[in-house]
Amino acid sequence: MTHIAVIGAGQAGSSLVAKLRKCGFDGEITLIGAEKVLPYQRPPLSKAYLLGEMELERLFLRPESFYAENNITLRLGTKVDAIDAAAKTLQIGDETLSYDQLVLTTGSQPRHLPAAIGGDLGGVHVVRDLKDVDAMAPAVTDGARALIVGGGYIGLEAAAVCAKRGVSVTLVEMADRILQRVAAPETSDYFRALHSAQGVDIREGVGLSHLEGDAGKVTCAVLADGTRLDVDFVVVGVGITPASELAADAGLEIENGIRTDELGRTSDPAIWAAGDCASFPYKGQQIRLESVPNAIDQAEVVAENLLGAEKAYVATPWFWSDQYDVKLQIAGLNSGYDNVVTRQGADGSMSFWYYTGDQLVAVDAMNDPRAYMVAKRLIEAGKTADKAIVADPEADLKPLLKA
């Protein structure tokens, strides 16, 4: 019987095995995950779960019974030590497990601050896994003082939760503006103002020099400009690196993560990859997307291709982030844009529409689901939006879809 093994039991791995069964695959499936918990959703970790407003069980993507009922062997708390691509086996401690097809959905690892600058002190937290948030949550109390390093999604979402809990927050962003990896300056300005209004002290263009501690626990942060801040805890949100070591050691091609073709196949014909760890061709580039929608969509396409569909993965990038009562929704990738149209919506909602010439390439929408939905559909269809209509707050956007 054909055996498909999947390494990595996160969003991509869980979606992939479910899709295999949905497509009628009746061979053997093994889903291997290093963490001991059932596959869970990560987005609530830096929001509702950190706030203590979401139970652990509600994080699980599927109940345990799902895997049993679908005859999927779940091997949690299991670390794969090596892949022997020639022999088509996995080394797990003393055990050797054979596969016919292998999928790598190994995700990514958070970057840590180096130990040399105090990154290993107690009270210094990353936000990636359940255990990270469980370790940090008790520190998030009224009156505590926090330094957040990094003004990306993790840093800003953590800042919002901390501020809501009465923590006094300073956030340092090394680049000249927050959210520079994912959004344009207009959106950075919007979120800077939002956080400032909640009392978060955002400092851009300044990095962290080092952390100081007492009895192994962080007490003080020294910024690159010499500023000293007394702190009770530190949140580190300085990005992630794709988990590609196993693949590299197995001799697979690595390029910005595990390199795949448009089908999701790596340089070894029996090994596939999907999610945060995988790079794939997109409009002439080899890109990697760090998002839940990408993890699901790519994994599902790989599942179909494992069964012979030969279907190219066509990414339609979209992202979201919740901060305070603002929902940011992003459609498309704004790389290469050269002009922006601002649309003021009702009740303080807003959207920024990015164009290359007259071609719409991306939209950031704040509390404006309609603008987001219309833009996403236009971008997916390769269409554009008349700038005068976009800029007119009274104009209905829906007719743009019919243009």
Ligand SMILES: NC(=O)c1ccc[n+]([C@@H]2O[C@H](COP(=O)([O-])OP(=O)(O)OC[C@H]3O[C@@H](n4cnc5c(N)ncnc54)[C@H](O)[C@@H]3O)[C@@H](O)[C@H]2O)c1
């Ligand atoms: N809502 C969402 O979509 C969401 C929410 C949380 C996390 N995530 C994902 O989790 C991953 C990690 O998020 P993240 O925010 O850590 O990564 P990120 O790459 O989005 O942001 C990291 C930020 O840290 C800054 N930085 C790096 N080194 C620094 C330093 N030494 N001092 C100060 N600033 C520094 C960078 O300039 C960058 O702005 C990403 O893939 C992200 O997309 C997504």
